[in-house]
Amino acid sequence: MLSRAKTIQEELIHNRRYLHRNAETGFRLHKTKTFITDELQSMGLSPYEVGGSVAAVLDFGGSTNTLLLRADVDALPMQEKSELSFACKTGNVHACGHDMHAAMLLGAARLLTEQKDKLCGRVKFLFQAAEESLEGAKAALDSGALKDVRAAMTLHVMTDSPYSTGTVVVADGVSAPAADFFEVKIKGKACHGSAPQNGVDAISAAAHVLLGLHELSARELSVSNPAVLTVGQITGGHSANVIAEETVFKGTLRAFDESVRENVKKRLQAISSSIAKAFRAKAKTAFVSGCPTLVNDRALSELAYLAAKAVSGKENVFRSSALTGSETAQKSGGSEDFAYISHAVPSVMLALAAGERKKGYDLPLHHAGVRFDEDALCYGAAVYAQVAVEYLKGESHGKGK
Numbered sequence: 001m002l003s004r005a006k007t008i009q010e011e012l013i014h015n016r017r018y019l020h021r022n023a024e025t026g027f028r029l030h031k032t033k034t035f036i037t038d039e040l041q042s043m044g045l046s047p048y049e050v051g052g053s054v055a056a057v058l059d060f061g062g063s064t065n066t067l068l069l070r071a072d073v074d075a076l077p078m079q080e081k082s083e084l085s086f087a088c089k090t091g092n093v094h095a096c097g098h099d100m101h102a103a104m105l106l107g108a109a110r111l112l113t114e115q116k117d118k119l120c121g122r123v124k125f126l127f128q129a130a131e132e133s134l135e136g137a138k139a140a141l142d143s144g145a146l147k148d149v150r151a152a153m154t155l156h157v158m159t160d161s162p163y164s165t166g167t168v169v170v171a172d173g174v175s176a177p178a179a180d181f182f183e184v185k186i187k188g189k190a191c192h193g194s195a196p197q198n199g200v201d202a203i204s205a206a207a208h209v210l211l212g213l214h215e216l217s218a219r220e221l222s223v224s225n226p227a228v229l230t231v232g233q234i235t236g237g238h239s240a241n242v243i244a245e246e247t248v249f250k251g252t253l254r255a256f257d258e259s260v261r262e263n264v265k266k267r268l269q270a271i272s273s274s275i276a277k278a279f280r281a282k283a284k285t286a287f288v289s290g291c292p293t294l295v296n297d298r299a300l301s302e303l304a305y306l307a308a309k310a311v312s313g314k315e316n317v318f319r320s321s322a323l324t325g326s327e328t329a330q331k332s333g334g335s336e337d338f339a340y341i342s343h344a345v346p347s348v349m350l351a352l353a354a355g356e357r358k359k360g361y362d363l364p365l366h367h368a369g370v371r372f373d374e375d376a377l378c379y380g381a382a383v384y385a386q387v388a389v390e391y392l393k394g395e396s397h398g399k400g401k
């Protein structure tokens with residue numbers, strides 16, 4: 001599969017660069033979706049819109065067993081600083097490599113259409129919107145994207161990586177943490193800055209609440225079941241000589257264990273309201289969006305492991321359980337809304353090295369200047385396609401081929 005993928009490397013690069021130059025975010029993906037739709041149509045497929053994403057089914061016949069191959073395709077709203085010749089100039093940037101994913105999955109579709117007579121069953125391609133806001137997978141699911149789907153696979157590129165391009169890491173079990181975006185509103189009472197006895201200071205109360213929340217990870221969680229709580233934004237007050245009426249802070253919570261997640265959410269609420277109350281203020285906590293843990297299915301992980309070895313060579317594929325410390329690149333703490341799909345059908349997410357640190361690919365994902373090694377494109381296309389071939393292998397026996 002890899003040698004075949006290498007013959008379409010130029011097409012992969014061309015597609016990736018078009019998507020990169022025209023980076024779009026969230027569900028506003030007009031150019032991105034038009035391009036993907038045209039490409040799929042040129043392969044004889046019939047793409048359609050599902051929950052703001054684009055899907056297409058490749059039907060080999062003989063069976064309705066369907067594998068979903070998913071790529072996220074949205075970018076981030078930042079000014080690109082990569083200085084690449086095809087850099088995006090519209091204030092968006094593909095800093096998470098989703099342009100790479102989209103080009104790889106288009107490549108896989110091309111490779112799999114060539115297998116028409118060799119396989120049975122179906123492959124559904126999902127080019128997913130709005131991963132960065134953790135909304136796209138759920139929207140696709142709610143619109144029926146998983147109808148007939150029995151298993152799902154996706155991959156994510158790694159850069160600033162210790163591994164050579166094309167290396168694949170397969171995580172066992174939970175491969176990405178649950179994430180919750182929260183907002184805490186502290187309500188006080190405004191008054192003149194010279195007479196604090198007449199008001200309730202929402203800024204001061206918020207400061208105590210914030211410190212209280214950090215006690216959670218320090219004093220209530222075990223080393224084996226941690227959670228990370230980050231407050232990344234705080235706003236409050238209008239004037240230097242007025243006691244602030246309201247303060248709002250926003251943050252994220254990550255946990256690898258669903259029961260830890262639920263417990264921390266409860267404690268976050270309790271600590272916020274109790275501490276605010278101690279300072280005569282009121283706290284209101286809201287969880288505005290989020291996604292569950294991403295769970296890799298054991299059998300599908302094994303299948304993907306074999307498929308990846310067939311593509312990248314056995315010395316370039318690792319199980320994350322065999323890695324230690326900082327090598328566990330896959331269990332990095334970043335969340336993924338493919339998690340929703342993994343809770344609906346047996347699923348697996350792979351990590352694909354697309355930029356080795358010592359070769360100069362030394363900026364992390366989400367950095368405005370990040371670069372990816374395009375040599376990874378043919379590996380990604382081949383891995384997607386090979387997973388489908390391995391998955392549908394059992395089906396093809398029924399066809400007698």
Ligand SMILES: [Zn+2]
Nearest residue numbers: 096132365366
């Ligand atoms: Zn991202």
Ligand SMILES: [Zn+2]
Nearest residue numbers: 096097098156
């Ligand atoms: Zn991403």
